[in-house]
Amino acid sequence: MLSVVVFLPLAVAAVVLAVPALRGRAALGAWIAAASADLVLVAIMWIGYRGGLGYETRLRWIPTLNAGYHVGVDGLSLPLMALTAVLYLLCAIYSLRETTRVRAYAALFLFLETASLGLFAAQDLLLFFVFFDLSIVGMYFVIAGWGHGERARSALKFFLYTFVGSLALLLGFIGLYLGGEPHTFDLVDLTRKPPFAAAPGAAALVLLAVAAGLAVKTPTFPVHTWLPPAHTDAPAAGSAILAGILLKMGTYGFARVAMPVLPGAWQRYAWVVVAVGLVSVLYGALVALAQENLKRLIAYTSVNHMGYIVLALGAAGAAGGATGARELAVTGAVTQMVSHGLVTGALFLLSGVFWDRARAYDLGRYGGVAERAPVFARLTAVAAFASLGLPGLSGFIAEFQIFAGVIGTGLTGAVVAGALAVLGILITAALFLRLLHRVFLGRPGELTPLVSDVRGHELGAIAPLLVLSVLVGVVPRPLLALIEPASAAIVSFLTGR
Numbered sequence: 064m065l066s067v068v069v070f071l072p073l074a075v076a077a078v079v080l081a082v083p084a085l086r087g088r089a090a091l092g093a094w095i096a097a098a099s100a101d102l103v104l105v106a107i108m109w110i111g112y113r114g115g116l117g118y119e120t121r122l123r124w125i126p127t128l129n130a131g132y133h134v135g136v137d138g139l140s141l142p143l144m145a146l147t148a149v150l151y152l153l154c155a156i157y158s159l160r161e162t163t164r165v166r167a168y169a170a171l172f173l174f175l176e177t178a179s180l181g182l183f184a185a186q187d188l189l190l191f192f193v194f195f196d197l198s199i200v201g202m203y204f205v206i207a208g209w210g211h212g213e214r215a216r217s218a219l220k221f222f223l224y225t226f227v228g229s230l231a232l233l234l235g236f237i238g239l240y241l242g243g244e245p246h247t248f249d250l251v252d253l254t255r256k257p258p259f260a261a262a263p264g265a266a267a268l269v270l271l272a273v274a275a276g277l278a279v280k281t282p283t284f285p286v287h288t289w290l291p292p293a294h295t296d297a298p299a300a301g302s303a304i305l306a307g308i309l310l311k312m313g314t315y316g317f318a319r320v321a322m323p324v325l326p327g328a329w330q331r332y333a334w335v336v337v338a339v340g341l342v343s344v345l346y347g348a349l350v351a352l353a354q355e356n357l358k359r360l361i362a363y364t365s366v367n368h369m370g371y372i373v374l375a376l377g378a379a380g381a382a383g384g385a386t387g388a389r390e391l392a393v394t395g396a397v398t399q400m401v402s403h404g405l406v407t408g409a410l411f412l413l414s415g416v417f418w419d420r421a422r423a424y425d426l427g428r429y430g431g432v433a434e435r436a437p438v439f440a441r442l443t444a445v446a447a448f449a450s451l452g453l454p455g456l457s458g459f460i461a462e463f464q465i466f467a468g469v470i471g472t473g474l475t476g477a478v479v480a481g482a483l484a485v486l487g488i489l490i491t492a493a494l495f496l497r498l499l500h501r502v503f504l505g506r507p508g509e510l511t512p513l514v515s516d517v518r519g520h521e522l523g524a525i526a527p528l529l530v531l532s533v534l535v536g537v538v539p540r541p542l543l544a545l546i547e548p549a550s551a552a553i554v555s556f557l558t559g560r
Contacts, residue, residue: 065118065134068104068144069180072097072151076173079166086166091159094169098152098176105148109141114548116186116251117141125189128240129247133186138549139318139397140183142542143311146404147183149531150307151176154300157412157524160419161209168209172300175201179308183315188236188248191320195232195280198309199225205301206293211418217296224279224289232276232316238269239324254323254556266328273321274336281313281369284343294362295424299415302358306365307408311400314372318393322380323556329380330557334476336377341480343370348490352497357417357424360494361410364450367487368403372396374484375465380557384472389557392468393550394543395461401542402457402535406449409528413443416521421513426501430508436516440503442525447495449532452488457535462488 075097079085085093108118119135136144151172161168178201182194199222207218240248242258242265259266279286294302322329329336347367354360375396379389416439417424433440449456452463469481517525535542 064104064108065136065184066120068101068108069134069177069184071101071104072173072180073177076170076177079170079173088159090166090169091155091161094155094173095152097173098148098155101176101180102148102152105145108136109145109545112136112141112545119186124187128189129245129249130189131187131249132190133249133251134181134184134190135186136184138545138547139315139553142397142401142545143183143315144180146311146401147176147179147308149527150303150404150408151179153408153524153527154303154412156520157303157415158300159520160518163209171201171205171208172304175205175304179312182312186250188239188250188253188320191250191316192229192233192236195312196226196229198312199229202301202305202309205304206297209298209301210296211298212296213292214296217292220289221293224286228276228279228286230276231272231279235269235272235276238265238272242266242269250320250324257324257326259325260327263327263331266325267332270321270325270328270332273325274317277313277316277321278339279313280316281310281373282366283339283369283373284346284366287343287347287366290365291359291362294411295356295358299412299418302411302414303408306361306411307404310365310369311404314369314376314396314400317373317376318396318553322376322553326557326559330382333377333380333382336380337374337476337480340370340372340374340377341484343367343373344484344487345370345490348487348494352490352494355426357414357426357498358411359424360426360498361407361414364491364494365403365407367491368399368407368450370487371462371465371484372399374480375399375469378469378472378474378477378480379554381472381474381477384474384477386554386558388468388471388473389554390468390547390550391464391471393553394546395464395468397546397550398457398464398535398539398542399461402449402461402532405457405528405532405535406446409442409446409525409532410450412521412525412528413439413446416517417514420515421510423510426498428508428510429502429514430505431503431511432514433503435511436514438522439514439517442517442522442529443503444499445529445532447499449529449536451492451495455533455536457532460536460539
């Protein structure tokens with residue numbers, strides 16, 4: 064079933080491109096049908112999951128390298144696969160009014176869905192890398208082909224940054240392969256017997272390569288500069304997938320690869336990770352506060368929110384901390400991945416409404432939009448409050464666990480970092496309240512008359528994301544029950560228990 068989930072979108076993409084009759088609405092219909100089927104299958108997998116590595120398939124692929132087609136899901140990957148299935152389906156619904164090269168547009172997003180699902184399912188480093196690189200290629204063409212503004216330049220910058228990062232990641236994976244006994248790319252085998260246990264210098268170099276590649280994808284400060292232009296010039300659905308899914312490939316890689324496969328090195332350099340996370344939190348929030356472009360503002364809040372995840376994973380690796388707090392920090396990090404995908408995906412789809420109506424993201428040119436578009440204003444307010452961590456929404460559940468876990472370790476450095484990171488929430492609250500006041504309240508701006516309320520396909524794409532954010536915020540137990548055993552397993556690898 065897992066392989067069907069992964070490759071069904073790719074198969075439909077091939078059909079869309081091969082059958083000339085599938086053009087326009089028919090191509091979009093095929094995309095919606097494939098994404099719907101994948102969501103149903105992921106839901107069945109969630110219901111049937113019984114713990115451990117579930118729905119596993121392990122086949123020989125490149126025997127001379129001991130690399131195989133090894134896929135499976137656990138409490139770390141299954142929530143992200145569910146998020147992927149949900150967000151791609153809703154982006155398909157949002158794109159119902161797309162008229163430019165629709166067949167290629169639908170096929171590219173279906174291709175990207177397979178790359179995303181495949182990465183989260185991969186239990187082999189070479190397979191992980193293949194899907195990691197394919198996602199870069201797919202998003203490059205989405206930005207370059209259907210973006211606006213300086214789309215060619217932004218797409219090229221995105222590609223060069225993330226491709227160079229992927230080369231560093233590949234070097235790290237080769238290092239892990241050479242350090243394994245026997246040599247293997249299999250994640251389960253490498254986790255069971257971590258390489259370089261007796262060679263801390265080599266472990267540090269390999270961790271540096273792996274972390275550099277994943278940091279670019281996340282992105283963290285200072286390798287984040289490709290993100291704002293990519294978001295600004297990407298189509299709304301492309302921005303939603305880039306922020307909601309592709310950024311998680313970096314943070315997921317930290318939890319899936321770096322922490323359990325290089326536990327000794329991760330613990331030795333945990334405070335470096337904590338520092339990078341803290342700087343990303345504060346820098347992302349402060350720069351977002353200064354933005355006059357809506358999409359750049361949301362992009363910098365992504366740097367801020369990814370910083371919380373990196374901070375939590377770093378604190379979880381710090382030696383000497385309380386085990387329960389470390390597990391809570393990892394649980395909060397994974398919950399934040401899901402929450403950020405829902406909320407920031409919704410924010411980017413909402414930003415697309417401004418572009419569709421007025422072809423501008425400049426905050427200073429709008430005002431009093433709530434009077435003309437009350438439903439749009441309410442949706443944006445809910446998304447903004449979820450992003451700043453208001454109780455009752457998913458952002459609060461994630462961030463509360465992160466801060467409780469980081470500070471709860473009892474380590475002085477973690478307590479200080481957690482306390483300083485709280486300032487990020489205050490700054491985020493200020494920038495979103497400022498956004499709501501400037502754009503939706505007050506005197507009308509020059510572009511306000513062009514803004515109309517959300518249409519049916521827009522509401523059908525955005526509202527479910529916010530409903531899911533509310534559900535996670537009010538009833539988080541089903542999600543946390545899935546994540547917590549995986550978090551405990553990651554911490555157990557770090558502690559050697």
